[in-house]
Amino acid sequence: MEDDFYNKLLDTLNLAVLEHVGNRSFKLLSAASNWLSLFFPDSAATNEFKHSDELDYLGNFLADAIPFWHDGKATRINSGIWSEVIPSGETCWFEASAHNLDDRKILIVKIYRAEFSKAQLREQAAKDNLLAFENLFRTEKDLEKYSSILEAEVNKRTADLRERVKELNCLYAVSRLMGDKIVSLEKLYTDIVSLVPSGFQYPDIACARLTIDNKIYETPNWRETSYMIAGSVTTLDREIGRLEVCYTEKRTESDAEPFFPEEQNLIEAVCERLGKVITRYTAQLNLQHGYEVLNKTFEDTVLAFGTILEIKDRYTAGHQIRVARIAEAIAREMNLDDEQVRITRIAGTIHDIGKIYVPADILSRPGRLSDLEFEIIKTHSQYGHDILKTIDFPWPIAQIVLQHHEKLDGSGYPNGLKGDEILQYTRILTVADVVEAMASHRPYRATLGIDKALQEISNNKGKLYDPDVVDACVRLFTQKGLKLEE
């Protein structure tokens, strides 16, 4: 029963299994397939499977299989594929294998039918491709021809690649120039003009010219020729210039069109970037100019603000300007940066603005002030602060003004601040204020002179006044020729 099943199974798998019993004779272990008669022609009549044809494929394989079976060392050998026409007239492929199984000498023959045609088609396609490839190079002449075509193509592509690298390098260098801090547009134009020829096929005979707003920038070898390529420089859709590249001579006869399309792209890319840089740079210049104008307007306004006092007290207005100058000089002497110097100057210009609330006759009256009058005068710091705090300065101007009568030891007013509680700007302003006040004429007394003023601040250095500020101020007047102006 089981044997019957296995026989059917082997037949389904297109396998015939035989056991070699010696002398090229076999015992059939599987069902008898009719195609077996191809290899064992007498088997149908005798029921003996004896293979006698040594010249057919199976016979040839048995010449290897029989020693293999006797040797018994290896477990399997294969015959490879062969094809024959079976008795039904169908062409089939076969493959045989010999096995040593439990000391039994087994021969398995497998038949492949239509399913093998796929493998044949694959092999066919591979050989067709090989044949087509071979046909490409049929003769040595062909080989030479194709080799030279191939070599020419490789050379052309290599040259193309080299050109593209040159163009990219040029564009990269130009972009880097534009990315750097631009000192001036004129320098940028000159640099670009000298760089552009390097991106072209024949840099040694290339020259360039850039015309911007009717100004011309060109390479020393510039010469306009018929071998020219050009691009327009535009800013905000307005053409403002033109970049031209010329070859000063015709390089080869074959170069009917000496410029690559990529070189046109290169010149347009440079022009486009240049247009953007000019737009940006011009906008920056305008912005900077606007900022400077605004600053000047602001300082003029502050100055004008300070001179309002002149209406009430001509002396105080002049005093503020002079204090501002001294304070600015001290700040510079102390190596403060430009912005800090500016803050000090502006604060000096309006430090007494609060005196606008002090009656004019107290401000300009000759003679010594009463205690009450002096108390009134002392309110000007607070008033100045109150006026200025409403203005949105980006600096602590109101604070400086409020503190400008504070002293290092806390003896000043209005808040008796000490040491570092007083802003550095204020400490500068305080010294400048004292020096100017003592060295200038007052309505109630003549000038005490600059020497007295310097003596005062020197005597109180570190007590009332910041020592560094005092030192800077003394240096300015005694060593650096600073003068009080009227």
Add this chain to the structure above:
Amino acid sequence: MIQKKICMLGSFAVGKTSLVRRFVENMFSDKYMTTIGVKIEKKVIDLKAQSLTLVIWDIAGENGFHQINGSYLRGMSGYILVADKTRTGTLDTAMNIHKTVVQAFRDVPFILLMNKMDLTGQWDIQESAIDKLSQDGWDVFRTSAKTGHNVEEAFVRLSQKMLEK
């Protein structure tokens, strides 16, 4: 009846299978179908008043990737080298195969077929090269499996050589 094994050897697509088909069935197809492994055909010919069965082993052509299995040549009495007149390289392949066979089997009769002679406009192998081989003692047949030119003659010649040996 005498049986002789003949092996068809040569590069791929030189017309080995077509030559066998022309010889055995007197038929030809332009459609190239590659041979997988080995294809075996038989033909009985009468020669010198005796019948001779030729067992023709048509062996898949060399393509540079796989070489001919040496065991296929076992027991052969003669072999036919086939080259394609339109492809110079196929003559080189045929000559290389010949060298290998001579090393392994020494003195086995053979002939050289210069096939596809009908493709006159595409001839690639120089006549002088063929003449040179003839001068060296080779039996060279200019054949066309398509027209049948010299095919029978070639197989007969090899058969004669095998019988003479």
